[in-house]
Amino acid sequence: MKRKSKLTIATATAVLAVLGAAAVYPQDKYSLKSPSGIAFSDFRGYEDWAVVSSARTDEVLKVIVANPTMIKAYKAGVPGSGQPFPDGSMIVKLQWKPKKSTEAPFVVDVPDVFTQAFVIEKDSKRFPKSGGWGYAVFNYEAASDKFTADPKSPSDCGHACHTAVKAKDYIFHPYQKR
Secondary structure (H helix, E strand, O other): OHHHHHHHHHHHHHHHHHHHHHHHOOOOHHHOEOOOOOEHHHHOOHHHOEEEEEEEOOOOEEEEEEOHHHHHHHHOOOOOOOOOOOOOOEEEEEEEEEEEOOOOOOOOEEEEEEEEEEEEEEOOOOOHHHOOEEEEEEEEEOOOOEEEEOOOOOOOOOHHHHHHHHHHOOOOOOOOOO
């Protein structure tokens, strides 16, 4: 009986340690994978990638960033040169709900609540049916400060829209002059 009691105490202690760690340490967004297997960890460091472009719809403000592989290709003339982006190219569309600035002396929309990271990666072997590109959406919930993989996000979820720019290797945004 004494041994069973010690085992119960040890188990309870381990459970409390795990639960306590979950409460102390924030979510690791890089542990997430989309339903198709695209890992958020593949995009580690995207917060510091170079800006490619920006865009605005009625619903969101977007900043489009790319990894060094893709930036190098852009600077070499891809896709305008007729060459495709190399495998390993990655782009992330960071999306915010807009709001009117209350500080600027003119009317301007600024980012309010972050909502999504829409990721795209080039891997011709993994994504042959979608021009070599895989797509995934990771939603962000501000109230819980957590990301989730969008359950309706197969690897080709963005391909239907991106076929409009097939001649540009399926990428809408050119590298903007600065």
